[in-house]
Amino acid sequence: MSQNKRRVVITGLGVVAPNGLNVNEFTHALKTGVSGIKRWENLEEINFKCQIGGKPPVSQEYKDANLPDFIAKKVKNNAVIYACLSGLEAWKDAGLEIAPGTYDRKTGMIIGSGALGLDSFIEHKIYPIDKGNHRRLGSRSVPESMSSGAGAYLNGILGLTGRIFSNSSACITGSEAILQGYELILSGRMDRMLCGSTEGDGRYIWGGFDAMRVLCSDSNDHPERGSRPMSASSSGFVPSGGSGALVLETLDSALKRGATIYAEVMGGEVNSGGQQNGGSMTAQNPEAVVDCIQSALDNASMKAEEIDLISGHLTSTKGDPYEINNWVNALRLDKDRLPFINTPKSMIGHCVAGAGSIELVASVIQLKEGFVHGNLNLEEIHPQISEIVPQDKLPTQSVDTDIQSVIKANFGFGDLNCCIVLKKWND
Amino acid sequence: MTNMNREEIKKELLEIIDPYIDEKEVTVSVSEQSDLINDLNINSAHLVDIVLDIEEKFDIMIEDDFIGKMDTVGSALDIIEEKLNS
Numbered sequence: 001m002s003q004n005k006r007r008v009v010i011t012g013l014g015v016v017a018p019n020g021l022n023v024n025e026f027t028h029a030l031k032t033g034v035s036g037i038k039r040w041e042n043l044e045e046i047n048f049k050c051q052i053g054g055k056p057p058v059s060q061e062y063k064d065a066n067l068p069d070f071i072a073k074k075v076k077n078n079a080v081i082y083a084c085l086s087g088l089e090a091w092k093d094a095g096l097e098i099a100p101g102t103y104d105r106k107t108g109m110i111i112g113s114g115a116l117g118l119d120s121f122i123e124h125k126i127y128p129i130d131k132g133n134h135r136r137l138g139s140r141s142v143p144e145s146m147s148s149g150a151g152a153y154l155n156g157i158l159g160l161t162g163r164i165f166s167n168s169s170a171c172i173t174g175s176e177a178i179l180q181g182y183e184l185i186l187s188g189r190m191d192r193m194l195c196g197s198t199e200g201d202g203r204y205i206w207g208g209f210d211a212m213r214v215l216c217s218d219s220n221d222h223p224e225r226g227s228r229p230m231s232a233s234s235s236g237f238v239p240s241g242g243s244g245a246l247v248l249e250t251l252d253s254a255l256k257r258g259a260t261i262y263a264e265v266m267g268g269e270v271n272s273g274g275q276q277n278g279g280s281m282t283a284q285n286p287e288a289v290v291d292c293i294q295s296a297l298d299n300a301s302m303k304a305e306e307i308d309l310i311s312g313h314l315t316s317t318k319g320d321p322y323e324i325n326n327w328v329n330a331l332r333l334d335k336d337r338l339p340f341i342n343t344p345k346s347m348i349g350h351c352v353a354g355a356g357s358i359e360l361v362a363s364v365i366q367l368k369e370g371f372v373h374g375n376l377n378l379e380e381i382h383p384q385i386s387e388i389v390p391q392d393k394l395p396t397q398s399v400d401t402d403i404q405s406v407i408k409a410n411f412g413f414g415d416l417n418c419c420i421v422l423k424k425w426n427d
Numbered sequence: 428m429t430n431m432n433r434e435e436i437k438k439e440l441l442e443i444i445d446p447y448i449d450e451k452e453v454t455v456s457v458s459e460q461s462d463l464i465n466d467l468n469i470n471s472a473h474l475v476d477i478v479l480d481i482e483e484k485f486d487i488m489i490e491d492d493f494i495g496k497m498d499t500v501g502s503a504l505d506i507i508e509e510k511l512n513s
Contacts (some may be wrong), residue, residue, distance in 0.1 A: 073446040074476070138479050139472040 002221055003288045008185045009425060011259040012094025012247030013088035015361045018054030018348045021062060026034050027365050030373040031398050035224035035347050036310050037238055043203060047297030050068055050215035052223040054349040055201045056082060068157060075140060075153060076121040079200035082243035083111050083150035083356070084157065087194055090245035095259055096192075099159035108162030108190050109151055110181050111245070112173035112197035114353025115163050117145030119200025119241075150198045150243075162190055164203040171313065172270065173197045174244060174356025175420055179268040182420075190409045192249040199354035201241030209239055214282075214317060227346050228316040228323065228377040229321070230394060237315040240349035243355030246364070261425040262368045266405075267300030268420035269293075279415035283319070284332055286326050289417050293330035293409060295421035303358025304331040307421075310362045310401035313411045314343040315350050320382035324412065328388050340403070346376035356418065364408040367424040370402045436485075436507055440500065443480045447473045459501030477503075485511060 013023050018036025020026030029036070043051040045403060048366045058081060063072035066131045069086055091098060121144065128136040143149045149164040155164055163184065169176050174197035181193035190374050199205070209215050214235040219226035227238040249426060273285020310327055314320050324329075328338070344362045351358055374397040381394060409419040431439075441457060448454055454467075464468045469477070474497065478489050481503070485491045487510040489497075497503045 068449065069446045069451075070449065102455065138476045254467060 001416045002166065005217045006186050006188065007251035008182050008245050008248055008265045009248055009251050010263045010265065010364055011254050011261055012090040012096070013262065013361050013364055014093060014245040015057065015243070015358055016056045016082040016085045017242040017351070017358050018056050021364065022092065023057060023361070026308055026361070027171030027369060029347060030344065030362055030365060031371060033347065033376055034329050035376060035395060037040065037223045037240070037349055039220060040221045043209055045303055046203060048203070048207070048210050049217035050206070050210050050225050050236065050239070051220045052216065052238055053201060053206060054238065054242070054351070056242050058085070059223040061306045068312050069376070070256045071153060074316065075144060076124065077116070077144040077149065077200060078121065078241060079113055079118045079119050079243070080144060080150045081154050081197045082200070082241065083196065083198035083245070084154050086196060086243040086245040087111065087154040088157060089248050090196070091194060094247040095246065095257065098102050098157065098350050098415050101159065103161050105162050106191040107160050108168060108178040109155055109158070109160050109164050109194040111151035111154060111319070112167040112353060113147055113150050114168065114173055114199045115205050116147050116149055116200065118204040120202025120204060121200070122204060131302060141344070145323060151171060158194070160194070167354065170414055171352055171355055172410040172412040172416045172418035173353035174358065175360060175408060175418040176247070176270055177248055177357060178360055179270055179418060180266070182265045182268065185248055185250055191253055192247070194245060194247055195357070196243060196245030196388050197353050198243035198355040199241045201239070205352070206239040209279045210263065215239060216316065225377055227298045227316045227349050229316040229343050229345050230320050230382055231316070231378050232380040232382045234316045234318065234320055234382065236316055238346070238349035240351045242348065242351045242354045242358050244354065244359070244361040246357070246360060263422045265365050265424050266421040267296060267304055268342040268418070269295040270300060270418040271410055272417065273415040275415045281415070283415070284411050285415055286322070288415070289326040289411065291326065292417040292419045293407070296407065296421055300421035303423055304333050305337065307407045309329070309339050309366065310341045311408040312407055313340055313409055314345060316345060321382050324389060335388060336390060338389055340372045340393050340395065340399070342373055342375050343390065346378070359410070360408055360420065363408050363422055367403060367406060367422060370400060372399045372401055372403060374398050431511070433504060433508065437500070438502055440481070440482060440503060440507065443484060444469065444477055457500060459499065459504065461500045461509060462498055463500070465496070482508060487511060
């Protein structure tokens with residue numbers, strides 16, 4: 001590492017997940033293994049095979065208490081609401097000023113989204129058009145459906161004036177947003193970035209996945225049992241929504257402000273398997289996954305032996321054993337030297353574009369609180385996984401242990417990979 | 428709805444526009460002369476939303492021509508009264 005290399009640290013966290021509406025609730029849920037997956041009766045009425053999912057239980061009262069009046073009362077897109085809640089929480093957590101009113105080109109924001117305009121709010125928006133009454137759309141249908149809409153509404157609150165953009169890269173969107181923010185700070189272009197992602201929820205987003213037969217359809221009577229990453233009986237992912245946000249800034253800036261530092265972003269990598277050599281729209285090219293993980297470690301100037309926890313993508317599909325195989329091949333460690341492996345998806349399902357940022361928030365929480373959360377519903381480990389990973393590295397309950405580092409990856413449609421290495425900050 | 432007096436309509440109207448006002452401190456001094464954009468600092472893009480909310484609340488239809496004339500609280504009340512009585 002050159003002496004002049006900037007260091008980037010995490011000083012703020014915010015989250016809205018199906019099992020917790022803020023960092024405190026989410027931390028408690030991770031520690032105690034609380035599932036946020038429920039059955040939604042309306043999905044049965046419209047013939048969904050998978051009738052379970054994770055929706056953050058944001059009430060009108062919660063919005064009124066935590067958001068500006070206009071957004072709380074008038075904005076209906078859940079992806080926008082979740083991003084405003086998590087982004088605002090992270091910004092406040094970092095102790096930064098809201099709407100400072102001064103121009104600062106070095107402070108910006110990346111809030112990615114997946115299918116922002118397909119949140120269930122559109123049922124109120126689309127029908128008037130087909131009835132010849134589009135004038136009833138009002139002024140909010142454009143910002144509530146554009147991909148940059150969540151960030152646009154959030155920045156209406158925060159008033160940041162540097163680079164403001166919204167990435168969209170399927171299931172790696174969240175981790176890619178954080179990696180992009182890190183690289184912008186590392187390069188000196190930015191000093192401070194709010195990074196995160198969001199996904200709404202409901203039948204218009206989930207229907208396409210159900211049609212692909214990639215969702216879990218065998219647990220409608222036991223919703224909390226549906227998401228079973230790494231299990232012998234994994235049968236498809238459980239769809240969900242939510243948002244995570246992290247404040248990244250230079251170490252110098254954080255120290256100067258006297259900010260609480262949670263973790264350091266050591267490095268990362270993002271790449272694609274090109275939908276070649278085993279890769280496709282829906283599967284990863286293993287060569288690219290292995291290179292993404294190894295390259296992330298190289299960029300972090302860390303060795304596989306130094307990693308204490310893998311926070312995997314691990315969606316609870318038949319792809320989980322392949323993912324574990326890629327991790328093992330990339331890290332090149334003896335079986336008994338492998339780190340812990342977990343994923344919050346057993347509790348919250350797969351938040352699609354929201355997943356990466358929510359799971360990175362979970363990673364930071366585990367670093368700062370000193371635990372490894374359990375994987376729910378993992379009574380029977382998939383045989384291809386137990387062959388290469390010791391059982392005690394796949395905890396089913398929370399383990400108190402002072403982990404120092406996490407490697408986090410997400411893999412997405414279009415054969416996209418993103419991997420980030422975090423290290424605990426010790427004063 | 429049609430037998431509402433102007434004060435009753437004003438009360439409903441102020442409830443409708445309240446969420447569109449960022450700075451709540453301006454609401455204490457709202458009068459019929461208050462300009463929606465310049466005095467109450469309502470984003471001009473939200474005027475169409477306020478019109479839609481008025482239409483829903485009072486079950487009336489306000490044509491685009493009227494939206495341009497709706498600059499103050501008083502003119503909005505005039506338009507609502509006219510529509511309710513027509």
